[in-house]
Structure formats: structure tokens, C-alpha cells
Amino acid sequence: MYQDVATKTRAYIxxxxxxxxxxxEDKDTDxxxxxxxxxxxxxxxxxxxxxxxxxxSVNSVFDFRMKKEIKRDLFLKxxxxxxxxxxxxxxxxxxSIDNLxxxxxxxxxxxxxxxxxxxxxxxxxxxxxxxxNLISGKSHxxxxxxxxxxxxxxxxxxxxxxxxxxxxxxKPLKEYIIWEFIM
Numbered sequence: 001m002y003q004d005v006a007t008k009t010r011a012y013i014x015x016x017x018x019x020x021x022x023x024x025e026d027k028d029t030d031x032x033x034x035x036x037x038x039x040x041x042x043x044x045x046x047x048x049x050x051x052x053x054x055x056x057s058v059n060s061v062f063d064f065r066m067k068k069e070i071k072r073d074l075f076l077k078x079x080x081x082x083x084x085x086x087x088x089x090x091x092x093x094x095x096s097i098d099n100l101x102x103x104x105x106x107x108x109x110x111x112x113x114x115x116x117x118x119x120x121x122x123x124x125x126x127x128x129x130x131x132x133n134l135i136s137g138k139s140h141x142x143x144x145x146x147x148x149x150x151x152x153x154x155x156x157x158x159x160x161x162x163x164x165x166x167x168x169x170x171k172p173l174k175e176y177i178i179w180e181f182i183m
Contacts, residue, residue, distance in 0.1 A: 017177065020125070020144035023106040030142040031124060032071035037103040038064035038120060040091035044153065046083050052090055052154040062089065067103065070124060070145065085126040086142070090119045090153050102147055112180040115149035118164065122147060149177045 022031050043062055047053040058065075061073040061081060074086060081087070093101050099114045113120070123146040151165040152158065167173045 017148055018146055020146040021104055021111060022144045023109045028140060031145045032142060034070050034145060035067050035105045036064050036070050037067040038091050039094050039096055039100055039102065041094055042092040044090040045080055046089065048083060055158060086124050088123045088126055090121045093118055093120055101149055104145065104147060108183060110182040113147055114178040116175045117149040117151060119150050119152055120147060121150060
């Protein structure tokens with residue numbers, strides 16, 4: 001947390017988490033077979049330096065409003081896929097009554113994520129190399145999918161979200177993230 005030195009009344013936050021999932025029984029299998037739903041009609045494009053730069057409507061490659069396998073559009077030619085070497089992008093979540101952000105599932109296991117945070121970052125391990133760094137063994141390229149609810153990244157660049165990540169005494173941080181597992 002950063003406090004404004006001049007006033008000491010504002011705090012800037014970057015609340016997120018990095019929970020990653022592989023719902024396959026065989027953890028050495030990649031996550032490209034996972035079915036994914038994301039409740040978002042907008043996303044934030046990345047520039048060539050990987051900085052969140054422009055809010056856009058999702059195109060068919062990035063549209064997960066109808067559940068689909070992660071691999072379905074992953075290998076299509078798309079500038080944003082090339083920049084991220086796959087999916088590694090922030091989605092601006094659509095409002096819903098139950099705050100369902102996304103659903104991830106395989107045959108017999110499903111995870112629903114609910115949040116009041118405005119963004120969900122989708123990352124499919126595009127930069128992960130095989131290493132012995134996990135309790136259960138090795139990490140693998142595209143061996144997990146991170147679904148990360150958070151505030152608006154680089155919010156100072158977006159007029160409509162400029163004050164989104166600022167908390168004050170009058171505007172305290174009151175957000176939640178719930179992971180619901182269904183077998």
C-alpha cells in the first residue's frame with residue numbers, strides 16, 4: 001500500500017491473488033482442455049511492452065461468455081495472443097446479481113469464482129518453464145490456469161477508472177473473492 005506523502009489521506013491499492021488451477025486428474029497434463037466461462041464483454045489490450053493500454057470489446061478469440069475450451073481459439077492469428085504468447089489479459093467483469101466472474105471445469109470438477117472486484121486476469125502459464133518447484137512435483141508450460149480477480153490494472157490511464165484503486169476513510173476497501181468447488 002502506498003500513502004500520498006503530502007496528504008496522508010489516500011492509499012493506492014493493487015489487490016490481487018495468483019491462484020492457479022489444473023483440474024485434470026493427471027497434473028502433468030496441460031489445461032488446454034478446461035472449459036472456461038468469463039462474465040466479461042470488455043477486456044484491456046496490452047501494448048508491445050505488455051502494459052495495459054486500451055479498453056476494448058472482446059473479439060471472438062477472447063470471448064468466453066459462452067463456455068469454451070481454452071485451446072479452441074488459442075492458436076488463431078491475433079495480435080493480442082502474439083503479445084501475450086497466449087492468454088494473459090485483464091477482463092473487465094460485467095455486473096451480475098450473484099457476482100459470478102468465471103467458471104472453470106473439466107468432466108467431473110468445476111470451480112466458480114465470485115467477486116466484487118472489477119477485473120479478472122486470465123493467465124495460462126505462457127511463460128512458465130518446467131521446474132521442480134511445486135510440492136507435488138514439477139511446474140509445466142501451460143500446466144495451470146490463473147484466474148485473478150483484482151482492481152483495474154494501470155487505472156490511471158483510463159479516465160473512467162482513475163479513482164478505482166484508491167481507498168480512503170470515506171471509501172474503505174470492501175471486496176471479496178469466493179472460490180466454489182463442485183464435484
